[in-house]
Amino acid sequence: MRIDIITVLPELLQSPFEASILKRAIDKGLVSIHFHNLRDYSTNNYKQIDDYQFGGGAGMVMMIEPIDKCISALKQEREYGEIIYMTPDGETLNQGIANELSLKENLILLCGHYKGVDQRVRDQFITREISIGDYVLSGGELGAAVLCDSIIRLIPGVLSNETSALTDSFQDNLLAPPIYTRPSSYKQWEVPEILLSGDSAKIEAWREEQAYKHTQQRRPDLLED
Numbered sequence: 144m145r146i147d148i149i150t151v152l153p154e155l156l157q158s159p160f161e162a163s164i165l166k167r168a169i170d171k172g173l174v175s176i177h178f179h180n181l182r183d184y185s186t187n188n189y190k191q192i193d194d195y196q197f198g199g200g201a202g203m204v205m206m207i208e209p210i211d212k213c214i215s216a217l218k219q220e221r222e223y224g225e226i227i228y229m230t231p232d233g234e235t236l237n238q239g240i241a242n243e244l245s246l247k248e249n250l251i252l253l254c255g256h257y258k259g260v261d262q263r264v265r266d267q268f269i270t271r272e273i274s275i276g277d278y279v280l281s282g283g284e285l286g287a288a289v290l291c292d293s294i295i296r297l298i299p300g301v302l303s304n305e306t307s308a309l310t311d312s313f314q315d316n317l318l319a320p321p322i323y324t325r326p327s328s329y330k331q332w333e334v335p336e337i338l339l340s341g342d343s344a345k346i347e348a349w350r351e352e353q354a355y356k357h358t359q360q361r362r363p364d365l366l367e368d
Contacts, residue, residue, distance in 0.1 A: 144174045144247065144298060145221070148287055149213050150254040151192060153178035159288045168301045176291070179217070184209040193257050202258035210253065210264050217251060226251040226270045229283030229290070230259065233272030236290060240273065244290075245297035252290065254283030316365045320353035 150156060159165060160176050168174045182190040186208055193203040214226065224247030234240070244250065253260070253269070265272070275286040295301055323334040337349045358365050 144245075144295070145177070145249045146174065146252060146291060146294075147177045147179060147217055147223075147250070148252045148254065148291075149179045149181055149210070150282075150284055150287070151181050151256055152254075152282060152284055153180050155282075155284045156254075156288060159292070164296055164301060165292060168295050168298065171300060173298050173300050174295050179213055181205075181209050181213060184212040184216075186212075196258065200258075204258050205256060205260040205264070207261040207263050210260060210268070214251065214253075214268050221249055223249045223251050226253070226268055227290070228253045228255065228260065228265060228269045228272045229274075229286040230255050230272050231274050231277070231279050233274040235277070236273050236275050236293065238293075241290075241293040241297060245294045250294075252283075252287045254287050256282045315354075316358075317354040318358045318362060318365070320350040320357060 148156060156178060160169060165174075165176075169176060181192050185192055191206070192209045193205050196202070196204045217223070225244065227250060229252060253264075273286075273290060275289050280286060323338060327334045327339060335349070337345055340346065355366075
């Protein structure tokens with residue numbers, strides 16, 4: 144998978160990809176991340192990429208021309224499964240979206256700033272708009288990092304145990320059940336006996352029951368879906 148990220152602050156985005164699972168995925172050649180500084184596509188010597196909005200109003204707007212030049216240059220080199228704009232009014236990221244995007248070969252992520260982008264960018268170039276929650280950040284970079292993490296961990300070979308991602312919360316519209324590790328007894332706090340029984344079928348049934356109860360208590364809305 145290749146992910147091209149268009150941003151005015153590439154330095155803000157680099158560190159998440161220099162450690163942990165994301166770095167491992169890059170080192171294995173399972174994913175490549177490319178940052179594109181939008182100011183490199185500016186049309187004047189001031190590297191301007193924003194301007195006042197027509198009709199008046201507070202806040203600057205990202206201009207269409209630098210974004211057009213950047214996206215068009217990328218599209219000349221390869222086809223993209225999605226061109227995604229990170230915006231608070233997009234569809235809210237969930238596990239299903241992450242699963243779907245993890246199957247794409249090439250993605251472009253456009254990070255918004257200021258009051259957002261010229262509407263013509265959204266009309267002409269963007270194929271999908273994604274939000275990571277009902278709140279506003281200073282820019283789309285942190286949202287892009289969250290989206291990348293949710294996608295990349297699903298790519299086969301990224302996690303050391305490939306079945307791990309399939310048992311995460313939300314994969315079956317259920318939250319994950321309680322989990323335990325050694326020691327089995329600590330300060331008289333005990334691990335449930337069923338997990339020590341060695342009976343795989345009973346353990347799996349217990350986990351399914353606990354996942355349902357956990358979801359019912361904390362996120363009953365998921366069960367409605």
